[in-house]
Amino acid sequence: MANSDGQGDSRASVTMENVARAAGVSRALVSKAFRGKGVSEASRAAIFAAADQLGYRHNRLAASLASQQTDTIGFFFLDLYNEVFADIYTGLARVVERANKRIVLAIGDPRRGDGREAVESLLDMRVDAIVLAGTLLADEQLEALNRSTPLVAVTRFVAGIDSAGVDDRLGGRLATEHLVQLGHRRIAYISYHRPEQGFSYLERARGYADVLADAGASPIVAYTDFTRESAREAARELLTSPDRPTAIFAHNDLLALGVIEAAADLGLEVPRDLSIVGYDDIQVGSIPGIGLTTVNHRAQRLGEVAAEMALAPRDAAQQVARHRMFDPELIVRATTGPAPE
Amino acid sequence: MANSDGQGDSRASVTMENVARAAGVSRALVSKAFRGKGVSEASRAAIFAAADQLGYRHNRLAASLASQQTDTIGFFFLDLYNEVFADIYTGLARVVERANKRIVLAIGDPRRGDGREAVESLLDMRVDAIVLAGTLLADEQLEALNRSTPLVAVTRFVAGIDSAGVDDRLGGRLATEHLVQLGHRRIAYISYHRPEQGFSYLERARGYADVLADAGASPIVAYTDFTRESAREAARELLTSPDRPTAIFAHNDLLALGVIEAAADLGLEVPRDLSIVGYDDIQVGSIPGIGLTTVNHRAQRLGEVAAEMALAPRDAAQQVARHRMFDPELIVRATTGPAPE
DNA sequence: ATGAAAGCGCTAACAG
DNA sequence: CTGTTAGCGCTTTCAT
Secondary structure, three states, rough: OOOOOOOOOOOOOOOHHHHHHHHHOOOHHHHHHOOOOOOOOHHHHHHHHHHHOOOOOOOOOHHHHHHHOOOOEEEEEEOOOOHHHHHHHHHHHHHHHOOEHHHHEEEEEOOOOOHHHHHHHHHEEEEEEEEOOOOOOOHHHHHHHHHHHEEEEOOOOEEEEOOEEOOHHHHHHHHHHHHHHHOOOEEEEEEEOOHHHHHOOOOOHHHHHHHHHHHHHOOOOEEEOOHHHHHHHHHHHHHHOOOOOOEEEEHHHHHHHHHHHHHOOOOOOOOOOOEEEEEEEEEEOOOOOOOOOOEEHHHHHHHHHHHHHOOOOOOOOOOOOOEEEOOOEEOOOOOOOOOOO | OOOOOOOOOOOOOHHHHHHHHHHOOHHHHHHHHHOOOOEEEHHHHHHHHHHHHHHHOHHHHHHHHEEEEEEEEEEOOOOOOOOHHHHHHHHHHHHHHHHOOOEEEOOEEEHHHHHOHHHHHHHHHOOOOEHHHHHHHHHHHHHHHHHOOEEEOOOOOOOOOOEEEEEEHHHHHHHHHHHHHOOOOOOOEEEOOOOHEEEEOOOHHHHHHHHHHHHHHOOOOEEEEOHHHHHHHHHHHOOOOOOOOOOEOOOOOOOOOOOOHHHOOOOOOOOOOOOOEEEEEOHHHHHOOOOOOOEOOHHHHHHHHHHHHHHOOOOOOOOOEEEEEEOEEEEOOOOOOOOOO
């Protein structure tokens, strides 16, 4: 009795044709029944009965090919280790599901390239639109991609591309002002940088620079590759330099966690010896023992807004890109305190 | 000049047929060229030239439909907020990419159901195999699914299903013994429980019970839904009970973080007033300020092993399921200390 | 409401 | 090495 357990092999897939025959109707009718189109109650019943009797499973590949639409939104995000993307996804998924569409994911890796392949894979799948969070692609690359599939960038502003984010310059300012008010003057900024591409997520750095200029202090900037480990190293370097900073503003919370580690590595106490501010307000930052001061941009909402844009057919004639921008909010917790001395 | 920017509309997709015509060859040859089959150098060049001149993009939908294979592994994981899945994914992706296959993801949500729909979506996509991490589906459901598409369960053992994991009973024992050795007797366990399904991830709890029995102590168990918030509540309840535990062993690190929060909520100092042990050894657990004592199971490796199984065609005639089991390791950090008194 | 026929864009034998 | 001929499983007019 090799393999004859009722359910059968299921290797040879059951097709609509089979269901149609079993239900005594045409293939077209089965198709309609499955998509909730007008079908008589009798047929519908017969069809569904036949379908699950045969163990029929709708083949989305074939359906998408035939209908020329996938009803799917692609979502690329940079890093599975950065919780902020979970927030964005949560908001996105909520809206996309409500619209009865699907999401297909492509995950990048800040340690390995700019995620171009991951995004390409989304294009290959013929998604209706792509939402990008934390993309490392250059502006021109994004603009090129946008020509073949509508893009929505989260937390990133590029002229011709729809986007959702907060005013990062203001965010950078809030963070830095907070530190200045606490008496800090030697304030470093840990950023992302990809020299070969000639771009960065610059606005936060601008806000930082604005405030330092007003305070008559000079910027100290270190670069990372968007991983906690690299932030840890960058911070270590900063903190072992002759005139070490008394505060560090990290481009995001993940990097800030790296800074916290570096401080501990060097036996510095936070915030007594070093104040730290992040950006994103990820959940782990609020855990007692971390208590990270940060800038909140309501990532879930950004995901929702991005989803709405991705779902809304951009009006005819490539109208001008839509940019939705909100205000960030400073969240003061335990990693910031008065400057030493 | 409405929209005539060279690149064209790209709405009307370029097909293989177009490329073939432009290159002066047959459609079949284009197909071969794109799949690295034997094609003369001349044709190959002409084809690729024509292809990217026309902006051709290979349609995987059509390809999969025609070839009856997607070369894709589906990966379901429970929760985007639990870093352990990032580790598993990392290992999985490494192996799958090396094999030149693709991964399609389906993400669950412990707050909303058992992820059945997410897994179904993977089946709809006709993936070659599905790797499940943190699935909440019942054994029978998994067995049923396994009949239509090969499954590999990570960190979960079901008789008929391939799996990769560590000896959780041993892991539970290691964690609990550690606490007993520190003098704790009132040790609670925070678990996952889904009563309506009649199953749990039980092995860790068994290890815990084993040790408590040996120590002559009695178990104290609380249930959660696998979210940090619910662990926080469960712990709060435990910690405000008349004879509160001096130690809590959480089913995983994410839940342990919730316990840490609860302790802080109640003004309890860790580990002076309360010792905490997690399971998974996620990265954030090692951050100074958290320093979570935990059990490591090398999640990345589990992902790799699972990928290997998913890629290896299970031998003819449904042979017996393969189970790969490793040994867990206790990692002692700062959240555990001597029992009070 | 239902069915017939014509594809969607590609791959898979099989010839040549 | 190259082309021809059939489909893959479904959706879509367009009749009936």
